[in-house]
Amino acid sequence: MADVTMSDVAAAGVDTDTTADEILLAATNHDLESLKKLLKTGNANVQDAETGFTPLHAAIASCAPDEDLDEDMEANGESDAVHSNALEEEAALETLKLLFENGAIWNELDLNDDTPGCLAHRLGLTKLYEAVVAAGVRAELLFNRMDDFELLVDESDEEEGEETKAEEAVEIHQHEPTAEQADSSVPAIGVTTTEGEDAAPDESTGPVKLKNPNVVSADYLTSELTYTNDGKLLDEDKNAIMMDWETEIMGRSVEALCQRPGLRTMNVGHGMGIVDGKFLDKNPAMHHIVEAHPAVIQRLKETGWYSKPNVTVHEGKWQDVFPKLIAEGLTLDAIYYDTYAETYKDLKEFFAEYVIALLDQNGRFGFYHGLGADRQVCYDVYTQIVEMDLMDAGMDTEWQVLGVPDLDGEGQWKGIRRKYWDVDMYRLPTCQFLSAKQAS
Numbered sequence: 053m054a055d056v057t058m059s060d061v062a063a064a065g066v067d068t069d070t071t072a073d074e075i076l077l078a079a080t081n082h083d084l085e086s087l088k089k090l091l092k093t094g095n096a097n098v099q100d101a102e103t104g105f106t107p108l109h110a111a112i113a114s115c116a117p118d119e120d121l122d123e124d125m126e127a128n129g130e131s132d133a134v135h136s137n138a139l140e141e142e143a144a145l146e147t148l149k150l151l152f153e154n155g156a157i158w159n160e161l162d163l164n165d166d167t168p169g170c171l172a173h174r175l176g177l178t179k180l181y182e183a184v185v186a187a188g189v190r191a192e193l194l195f196n197r198m199d200d201f202e203l204l205v206d207e208s209d210e211e212e213g214e215e216t217k218a219e220e221a222v223e224i225h226q227h228e229p230t231a232e233q234a235d236s237s238v239p240a241i242g243v244t245t246t247e248g249e250d251a252a253p254d255e256s257t258g259p260v261k262l263k264n265p266n267v268v269s270a271d272y273l274t275s276e277l278t279y280t281n282d283g284k285l286l287d288e289d290k291n292a293i294m295m296d297w298e299t300e301i302m303g304r305s306v307e308a309l310c311q312r313p314g315l316r317t318m319n320v321g322h323g324m325g326i327v328d329g330k331f332l333d334k335n336p337a338m339h340h341i342v343e344a345h346p347a348v349i350q351r352l353k354e355t356g357w358y359s360k361p362n363v364t365v366h367e368g369k370w371q372d373v374f375p376k377l378i379a380e381g382l383t384l385d386a387i388y389y390d391t392y393a394e395t396y397k398d399l400k401e402f403f404a405e406y407v408i409a410l411l412d413q414n415g416r417f418g419f420y421h422g423l424g425a426d427r428q429v430c431y432d433v434y435t436q437i438v439e440m441d442l443m444d445a446g447m448d449t450e451w452q453v454l455g456v457p458d459l460d461g462e463g464q465w466k467g468i469r470r471k472y473w474d475v476d477m478y479r480l481p482t483c484q485f486l487s488a489k490q491a492s
């Protein structure tokens with residue numbers, strides 16, 4: 053048989069470029085010198101065909117404690133195991149830094165549906181985990197700022213009489229992010245069915261939603277809803293809009309917002325009415341409810357909310373209702389936001405544009421913090437992002453940490469298309485204007 057040369061292989065269309073493998077290997081070995089050279093021409097986001105590992109995954113995975121080795125070392129009286137693991141983690145940290153400097157994507161998924169942060173979290177590699185969270189915060193802040201910039205550019209086009217793309221840009225974002233947008237936004241999560249099988253991953257990797265990433269507001273608002281007998285509100289696709297395990301969260305949120313009776317309160321998003329009931333228990337001077345879905349409005353009617361003393365129901369989206377209330381000069385002591393099928397961008401607009409206009413200087417604002425709550429690393433990233441954006445809007449945030457029940461163990465996801473909570477704690481935010489905070 054004749055010798056096969058590299059040019060024969062190349063001519064036959066076989067890929068002879070081994071750079072991707074070399075990058076992954078150098079990342080695994082925390083070999084900074086080789087990695088630096090390779091990244092001059094190679095890509096920091098290559099993926100291993102078998103595992104889907106990126107160089108970030110590889111650098112983290114190779115720090116997994118080798119239990120056999122550790123046991124041997126301990127048996128030999130060598131407590132160096134811990135020390136050697138710590139050194140390895142330091143080397144991995146330097147590798148992560150180099151990869152991030154070269155454009156590594158913080159939240160790429162491997163074939164096991166794990167981001168690098170998920171891996172670091174599971175392996176208990178705290179420093180690596182924190183490095184990924186910090187990179188995630190930087191990337192998401194930039195991503196959100198670019199998004200704002202895109203809107204500003206579109207608005208100025210409109211002023212010049214050109215056809216506006218602003219609405220379209222938002223829609224594109226929600227349905228089908230561009231590759232760049234998808235790269236830097238929170239990943240799609242595999243759907244877990246009630247039988248516990250992994251179903252297909254979500255179609256979109258769009259911006260962070262407050263509950264389900266695939267549901268678009270306009271579709272949701274025209275879909276049929278079901279109030280189940282076991283304490284759930286479901287949309288047409290059996291996504292949970294609200295579940296009664298969140299009752300504790302609702303109660304504690306109202307406690308944090310209403311410190312005395314006689315306040316002027318508002319809740320946006322009635323759902324199952326849990327939080328509105330908690331508000332009424334505080335005997336407010338007035339309580340406003342804003343609700344957009346016709347089926348929920350019907351429910352509000354059937355359950356007598358329109359005739360409850362001091363209650364005013366505003367039918368429609370808060371985006372349409374709020375400008376009128378601001379024009380009327382309404383001022384409130386407490387505002388709570390818990391909608392569905394909206395994105396982080398909506399929440400940000402809500403507090404940055406409207407809460408600051410409606411809330412009394414000494415008032416309090418709270419919201420349901422489910423941002424990225426189907427993955428610890430995303431929850432941690434978005435806790436920091438929202439706190440920074442609230443600070444930009446002139447608000448200080450205090451967090452209370454609440455425990456979350458064992459939702460899997462309790463069978464809470466039975467009959468639900470997608471698990472929207474997979475974090476073992478709830479961070480409850482209470483926000484006040486910095487000026488009021490400083491004065492108190």
Ligand SMILES: C[S@@+](CC[C@H](N)C(=O)[O-])C[C@H]1O[C@@H](n2cnc3c(N)ncnc32)[C@H](O)[C@@H]1O
Binds near residue numbers: 370
């Ligand atoms: C998660 S549920 C609220 C649950 C509520 N916190 C409770 O205690 O039962 C979300 C609610 O927000 C409503 N909603 C969604 N988008 C809205 C919008 N733009 N304006 C007003 N309400 C909206 C939904 O129809 C739904 O009733």
